[in-house]
Amino acid sequence: MAVVGAGPAGIYAADILSKTDLDVSIDLFERLPAPFGLVRYGVAPDHPRIKQIIVALQKVLERGDIRLLANVDYGTDLKLDDLRQFYDAVIFSTGSIRDAALPVPGIDLEGSYGAADFVSWYDGHPDVPRTWPLDAQHVAVLGAGNVALDVARILAKHADDLLPTEVPANVYDILKASPVTDVHLFARRGPAQVKFSPLELRELGHVPDVDVIVYPEDFDFDEGSMAAIHSSNQTKQVVKTLTDWTLKEPEENTASRRIHLHFLHKPVEILGEDGHVVGVRTERTALNGDGNVTGTGQTHDWPVQAVYRAVGYFGSPLVDIPFDDVAGVIPNREGRVVDVDGDQLPGVYATGWIKRGPVGLIGHTKSDASETIRHLGEDVAEAGEAFYTATDREPEAVTEFLHGRGVEVITWQGWELLDAYERSLGQPHGRERVKLVPRDEMVSISLGRS
Secondary structure: OEEEOOOHHHHHHHHHHHOOOOOOOEEEEEOOOOOOHHHHHOOOOOOHHHHOHHHHHHHHHOOOOEEEEEOOOEOOOEOHHHHHHHOOOEEEOOOEEEEOOOOOOOOOOEOEEEHHHHHHHHOOOOOOOOOOOOOOOEEEEEOOOHHHHHHHHHHHOOHHHHOOOOOOHHHHHHHHOOOOOEEEEEOOOOOOOOOOOHHHHHHHOOOOOEEEEEOHHHOOOOHHHHHHHHHOHHHHHHHHHHHHHHOOOHHHOOOOEEEEEEOOEEEEEEEEEOOEEEEEEEEEEEEOOOOOEEEEEEEEEEOOOEEEEOOOEEEOOOOOOOOEOOOOEOOEEOOEEEOOOOOEEEEEEEOOHHHHOOOOOOOHHHHHHHHHHHHHHHHHHHHHHHHOOOOOOOHHHHHHHHHHOOOOOEOHHHHHHHHHHHHHHHHHHOOOOOOOOOHHHHHHHHOOOO
8 A cells, every 4th residue: 555645644544444454555655755744844933842743653653553754756757657566555634725716906016925824934944935024014814714713823923932842943034034013803794703713813812922913893793693602612712812802902012023813804905016915805794594694895904024924725637537626625525536537546535635625634534534534444345356456565665666756755664864963953042942944954854964
């Protein structure tokens, strides 16, 4: 078996597969030099509690019964026909790393950015530029989920308060020089419809020297809102936190930086001048009874010099694999990949966000992987010996194939070298680790060349 993508979805799938009754050998492929996917490159550095998920994922891979083959790019270093030569079946768990589109005028202006790109930058992703143009004093963040909160918090937070974390040195230096004073977050629906988690929202109120400002006129609750509050403890906690902030007196806001939370404001245009962002125009919306909103026609222009859209992630197509360009996923039936005619591709499966879209928390990928593995097991039982189609089954065959193509494959032992090196960078400063960013340096450390 091959699993393509060594984030939580892929590792959970490999773990569940290893515990079935199947006599199975599993190789876990990863495009990057390091495993763990969005836990390493999508969780903000000041959220070590969430990053602790890596501890559990690490325990799975250090057992030794699942082989990690990192720094191998599916579609470039090997393709589906190559995998079929060495494996009876393939599970794709490549996630969603692109920004979903936001089709409003001006979205392509200079100074308009996708949150996914920004997150990759501040998390030290090796395949994004090491610089970021943080030159805006007033910034808009468009979105009402935890990624929007992360972006707003990282933009507003003083860089020195990130020093205890694994934040890369280049990221710290650029954040330190940022002139930002005000970050405006816009949500098109009301306080009861936002997708913030209660803990993340409460954390926002404890960022040193950053005030959270809300506006009472943005608070409205229709029947759908009240039903959501009464039926969900999470929604109830979020609304309580937001409502408590409305009771804060203006004179209490004394911080040097501010995060403004605006509800019932739908972005309708990014305003530009000489090709650069100079503002964002929002339309006031009104709740219409069921928690959804309609536009009122009343607009407001907000002077900002940068805009970040955090309206969701989107999957990327894979070579030789069907792809739904609208949903951003691999078309599948409960994990069984299907072609344009709806017919199942033999031995090809999907799990995680590339299977169901970028919804749910990391823990949801466990049940998702279980569904895919269950169907895989059913297919093996039904097909019997006919399921076993690989022609070169020796473990060394695929690594020899990759080496023949000049691919520098990184194993679990290579990750342990990189992990130890990053920890050694942090130790003199009392930090758990300092994340290494350049890909060539990551590869060199992992292969024991330096």
